[in-house]
């Protein structure tokens with residue numbers, strides 16, 4: 079039997095939703111129906127509604143993927159989240175969804191929602207690349223699809239297009255203030271989203287009254303989101319079916335840990351997320367830098383080094399001799415001194431707790447999954463650490479290793495010669511650059527440093543950085559990851 083309102087009777091009582099499914103009116107539109115949203119904001123929002131009430135049901139919008147919309151529709155918008163750890167598993171069905179939509183086939187429904195006075199918050203988990211901005215600068219990149227969305231009369235297909243056209247419709251309807259809350263792993267994600275909307279309005283030639291309305295009625299709170307949520311696999315679905323007693327094709331599995339720090343700027347109100355364990359603050363910046371640099375930066379390091387060493391899973395890659403030591407030194411020697419952490423937080427202790435989470439082998443997180451979209455992830459995860467350390471005169475040796483590992487990874491071959499996929503929006507640009515400089519480590523570094531949308535001039539022009547990266551890349555090419563890590567520890 080399939081998970082659905084009727085099927086809930088089969089589900090163990092302890093796993094049933096905390097709110098009555100289908101009874102909570104919509105107050106939030108969420109863009110990006112991937113596994114992360116379901117295991118993170120949806121869980122917090124359901125708990126907040128269960129504990130404090132409010133019309134904060136979520137309408138989930140998938141920009142492209144039809145499968146998730148179909149699966150959720152067939153399941154009366156119900157799905158389960160299963161926490162996996164060495165200490166056992168727990169599944170809960172989430173009942174906070176008030177509906178689902180597919181933007182690619184029905185964009186008008188999404189614009190109507192954003193323009194509706196009942197919707198007072200739009201949340202986003204669309205991944206870095208969907209913001210269509212140059213990662214180095216945060217400038218909107220109006221490629222043809224974005225340009226058509228912003229200036230044309232056709233249906234909007236991109237995230238900037240959906241947001242801006244939705245806001246224009248909301249301004250016309252004078253439907254009240256609204257918060258746009260980015261939950262993606264971008265630097266200063268609230269400011270980025272604000273910049274995106276501002277630039278997109280300008281690019282599309284929005285009339286002054288609309289620009290004024292957005293200025294006066296729309297906020298862009300920043301946030302730090304955290305939970306490790308691997309892609310769902312057939313194995314996940316089988317585990318979940320055994321736990322729930324019904325099959326759930328929209329199931330997600332995740333680590334038990336979760337964290338959310340949100341800037342409290344919601345002019346139309348918000349769920350009582352603090353009741354669900356979120357931290358509401360004036361400035362999420364220190365939390366976000368902590369997480370991007372000491373969690374995501376380390377995650378990317380394990381992903382590139384591990385994939386090159388032929389390890390399929392993050393937990394396996396962490397077990398390579400010398401890996402933990404190198405990562406601990408990366409955090410202690412490079413990351414910790416690169417920014418001011420939140421009051422009372424030790425970056426080194428945070429980094430150690432992150433390594434414990436990465437060691438959770440039950441979640442089966444693939445190195446290749448974390449490795450994807452590196453061009454969009456490197457700036458906030460690694461390059462900002464390098465730049466900020468260089469500004470103090472330090473020589474960030476371990477951060478340079480991470481960058482070198484990416485440069486070897488994008489060449490497409492593991493240490494044993496096995497092919498590695500390059501899944502990246504800039505894949506073509508990267509391949510073209512590499513075809514010009516592939517003969518030596520120096521050539522590779524210079525060619526890739528030519529990707530100005532990723533590498534800022536201050537980094538590229540820094541001889542000390544270049545020398546470090548060339549040194550590591552040479553070692554990785556000559557000896558492979560395992561020997562390089564063994565020797566690095568000496």
Ligand code: CS2
Nearest residue numbers: 303304305306374377447448
């Ligand atoms: C990961 C993140 O895939 C990736 O790039 O680093 O998705 C990571 O698992 C989450 O940010 C953890 O909160």
